[in-house]
Amino acid sequence: MNAEQLIPILASTVGAATPLVYASLGELIVERAGVLNLGVEGMMLGGAIAGFAVTNQTGSLTLGFAAGMLAGMALALLFGFLTLTLQTNQVATGLALTLFGVGLSAFVGRNFVGTVVDGLKGISIPWLSDIPLIGPLLFRFDMLVYASLLLFIVMQWFLNRTRAGLLVRAVGESPQSAHAIGYPVILIRYLAVLFGGAMSGLAGAYLSQAITPMWVEGMTAGRGWIALALVVFATWKPWRVVLGAYLFGGVTILQLHAQGFGVRIPSEFLSMLPYIATIVVLVIICRDPKTILLNQPVSLGRRFHPDA
Amino acid sequence: MLKLEPRPEPSIIMSYASPLLAVALTLVSGYLLFSLLGKDPAQAFAVFFIKPVSTLYGLGELCLKATPLMLCALGLALGFRANVWNIGAEGQLTLGAIVGGGVALWLHDVQSAWLLLPLMLVAGALGGMAWAAIPAILRNRFHTNEILVSLMLVYVAKLLLSWLVHGPWRDPQGYNFPQSPMFHDAAMLPLLVEGVRTNIAFLIALVLAAVSWVFAEKTFAGFRFKVAGLAPAAASYAGFSEKRNVWLALMIGGGAAGLAGIAEVAGPIGQLQPSISPGYGFAAIIVAFVGRLHPFGVVLASLLMSLLYIGGETAQIQMALPAAITGVFQGMLLFYLLAADLFINFRLRWKTRPRGSAAAIPVVSKEAA
Numbered sequence: 001m002n003a004e005q006l007i008p009i010l011a012s013t014v015g016a017a018t019p020l021v022y023a024s025l026g027e028l029i030v031e032r033a034g035v036l037n038l039g040v041e042g043m044m045l046g047g048a049i050a051g052f053a054v055t056n057q058t059g060s061l062t063l064g065f066a067a068g069m070l071a072g073m074a075l076a077l078l079f080g081f082l083t084l085t086l087q088t089n090q091v092a093t094g095l096a097l098t099l100f101g102v103g104l105s106a107f108v109g110r111n112f113v114g115t116v117v118d119g120l121k122g123i124s125i126p127w128l129s130d131i132p133l134i135g136p137l138l139f140r141f142d143m144l145v146y147a148s149l150l151l152f153i154v155m156q157w158f159l160n161r162t163r164a165g166l167l168v169r170a171v172g173e174s175p176q177s178a179h180a181i182g183y184p185v186i187l188i189r190y191l192a193v194l195f196g197g198a199m200s201g202l203a204g205a206y207l208s209q210a211i212t213p214m215w216v217e218g219m220t221a222g223r224g225w226i227a228l229a230l231v232v233f234a235t236w237k238p239w240r241v242v243l244g245a246y247l248f249g250g251v252t253i254l255q256l257h258a259q260g261f262g263v264r265i266p267s268e269f270l271s272m273l274p275y276i277a278t279i280v281v282l283v284i285i286c287r288d289p290k291t292i293l294l295n296q297p298v299s300l301g302r303r304f305h306p307d308a
Numbered sequence: 309m310l311k312l313e314p315r316p317e318p319s320i321i322m323s324y325a326s327p328l329l330a331v332a333l334t335l336v337s338g339y340l341l342f343s344l345l346g347k348d349p350a351q352a353f354a355v356f357f358i359k360p361v362s363t364l365y366g367l368g369e370l371c372l373k374a375t376p377l378m379l380c381a382l383g384l385a386l387g388f389r390a391n392v393w394n395i396g397a398e399g400q401l402t403l404g405a406i407v408g409g410g411v412a413l414w415l416h417d418v419q420s421a422w423l424l425l426p427l428m429l430v431a432g433a434l435g436g437m438a439w440a441a442i443p444a445i446l447r448n449r450f451h452t453n454e455i456l457v458s459l460m461l462v463y464v465a466k467l468l469l470s471w472l473v474h475g476p477w478r479d480p481q482g483y484n485f486p487q488s489p490m491f492h493d494a495a496m497l498p499l500l501v502e503g504v505r506t507n508i509a510f511l512i513a514l515v516l517a518a519v520s521w522v523f524a525e526k527t528f529a530g531f532r533f534k535v536a537g538l539a540p541a542a543a544s545y546a547g548f549s550e551k552r553n554v555w556l557a558l559m560i561g562g563g564a565a566g567l568a569g570i571a572e573v574a575g576p577i578g579q580l581q582p583s584i585s586p587g588y589g590f591a592a593i594i595v596a597f598v599g600r601l602h603p604f605g606v607v608l609a610s611l612l613m614s615l616l617y618i619g620g621e622t623a624q625i626q627m628a629l630p631a632a633i634t635g636v637f638q639g640m641l642l643f644y645l646l647a648a649d650l651f652i653n654f655r656l657r658w659k660t661r662p663r664g665s666a667a668a669i670p671v672v673s674k675e676a677a
Contacts, residue, residue, distance in 0.1 A: 038455065078643070082643065082646055082647055086646075086647050086650045087650060087653075087654070088646040088647060088649065088650065089646065091393060091455070092597060092642075092646055093643075093646050095395065095593055095642075096594070096639055096642035096643050096646060097639075099590055099591075099593070099594065099635070099638060099639045099642065100635075100636070100638075100639025100640065100642070100643065101639075102635055102639075103632055103633075103634070103635020103636040103637075103638060103639050104632075104635070104636050104639065106630075106631075106632035106635060107630055107632035107633055107635065107636050110630045110632060217632075221463070222459070222460070222462075222463050225456060225459050225460065226460075228456060229456045229460075232453065232456070266471050266474075266475060268467040268468070268470050268471035268474070269467070269471065271467050272463070272464045272467050272468075275460040275461070275463045275464050276460070276464060278456070278460050279442075279446070279452070279456075279457050279460050279461075282446075282450075282452045282453065282456060282457065283446055283450045283452055286450050286451045286452045286453070287450045287451070289451045292451065305314070
């Protein structure tokens with residue numbers, strides 16, 4: 001394999017990783033605030049169809065991505081209302097959100113099956129994009145790839161260096177104490193859940209408007225669940241989320257290219273790789289329960305009711 | 309103002325009423341949805357919920373579709389009781405179909421149904437158990453989350469089935485369609501009534517519902533499940549092994565789902581195909597909750613969910629309503645149920661704000677600090 005073959009593979013790895021970066025960074029904030037939203041897959045599908053439909057109708061990718069984020073937030077709001085206001089079980093509600101998102105997106109998308117849009121294109125930065133090897137590798141991606149890396153930096157700063165980030169963490173570690181000293185726990189959790197929804201929606205919209213600019217029922221194919229696994233893999237640290245997302249992007253792309261390299265394995269087995277890799281990685285990370293216990297937000301998945 | 313107030317004790321009435329409330333709210337939402345789609349809601353309701361079950365054949369279809377839902381949900385419900393979140397019933401169902409179906413294809417010379425069918429059913433259950441054993445081992449040994457592992461295995465199982473019917477198990481006389489040969493008569497589950505497609509698996513599911521009630525309510529293992537779910541700390545204090553619970557819950561869930569899988573391919577489908585389930589394993593999660601994680605509740609809930617599936621199909625054919633509407637109804641039903649469950653532990657109280665004297669005395673509230 002030479003550089004000419006390798007560069008497109010590395011470049012497409014970045015593309016495959018980007019939706020995972022968005023969805024898992026979003027879920028990371030949600031979980032840091034002590035809420036477990038298992039509905040990522042559903043919110044991604046909601047974002048994917050909303051984004052696609054709007055772009056298809058208006059021709060504007062910007063509106064499409066905005067619609068994807070709004071759809072993700074709308075579904076997240078539903079989740080927030082049920083779990084935070086009505087105190088429902090977070091695991092069950094998250095599962096319900098995924099099942100609902102799968103059904104709703106198929107329902108809304110029924111008239112869009114088989115249509116296409118003009119997908120998001122890479123930007124070419126004058127001069128930089130033309131440098132051999134480095135140009136195609138670093139400077140020809142679309143805006144959202146760069147934005148995802150910026151998001152990571154901002155989040156790292158937000159969680160570790162700002163007062164608001166400290167609050168989010170406090171709410172996830174000990175909502176009772178945060179409440180006792182006067183912070184609005186439920187409100188903070190709502191905001192985190194909404195942010196997670198927006199990021200999942202954006203991740204879905206990226207799938208349907210950048211990676212494959214079309215709508216296919218259930219097109220997330222478990223990426224929402226992989227994003228959830230990545231948060232565990234990352235032991236709730238943003239930099240490891242990005243690392244994990246790129247590793248998974250690599251597995252996904254290798255799987256697509258394996259047959260090109262003359263690997264004689266049925267395509268179904270290659271398609272299993274990302275799912276099997278997820279399981280293997282979970283085993284490696286969770287093997288030592290201390291790593292998880294030390295890093296996992298203490299109140300993750302537990303209900304909090306100010307009066308109770 | 310209206311305020312939620314914790315009840316001193318969970319309301320028993322509400323725990324029975326909330327599924328009914330959820331169904332009612334789903335129907336109201338359905339009414340609005342039909343109106344929004346420009347369909348006559350009354351007609352849509354008739355087509356969706358009444359027409360499918362107005363004939364003997366229709367009732368048979370109802371029981372037929374309820375069977376895999378019931379089997380999967382019975383196993384899941386027992387696990388959920390013990391806080392074991394097996395979400396991969398869809399994958400375990402697929403493996404059951406593969407292993408049980410494999411036996412049918414392998415023993416295609418055996419003409420005795422008395423020999424072949426029990427073998428297939430056992431193989432199907434074992435297939436589902438094998439698939440469920442993976443999250444069980446990984447959780448017990450490596451502390452991995454069974455939700456994520458069992459879910460990832462759904463995709464793996466579906467790809468495995470797809471490979472088999474596209475490759476080694478493809479029917480050589482099948483005009484290149486990705487499907488196995490049809491099972492021969494001895495490998496097909498016998499029908500209960502002539503002319504109706506319901507087969508013996510429905511009876512098996514009903515018997516298992518009774519068995520699972522006995523297990524949950526009358527055995528020590530069932531008691532350990534309940535304690536582990538309601539009070540994990542008490543369970544570990546009493547020395548109940550969490551690992552044993554995880555094992556047992558996943559084995560029961562996987563076995564039942566595997567049985568559902570083989571019952572589908574040896575029943576209405578009659579061969580292995582790339583797709584053997586329209587998401588029964590996922591819908592069973594809803595069934596388990598709507599059925600209150602109680603075996604008899606699961607029986608009723610699976611009939612209700614089956615009606616949603618069949619109604620959805622009828623509405624698709626007769627009113628050109630999209631098939632995906634079934635999924636929307638299913639999700640909605642679960643949302644409403646979870647929300648209605650609020651009233652088991654809370655009640656709504658109309659509270660008047662303290663006035664006059666209350667304002668004069670400074671009240672130290674939690675927020676004041």
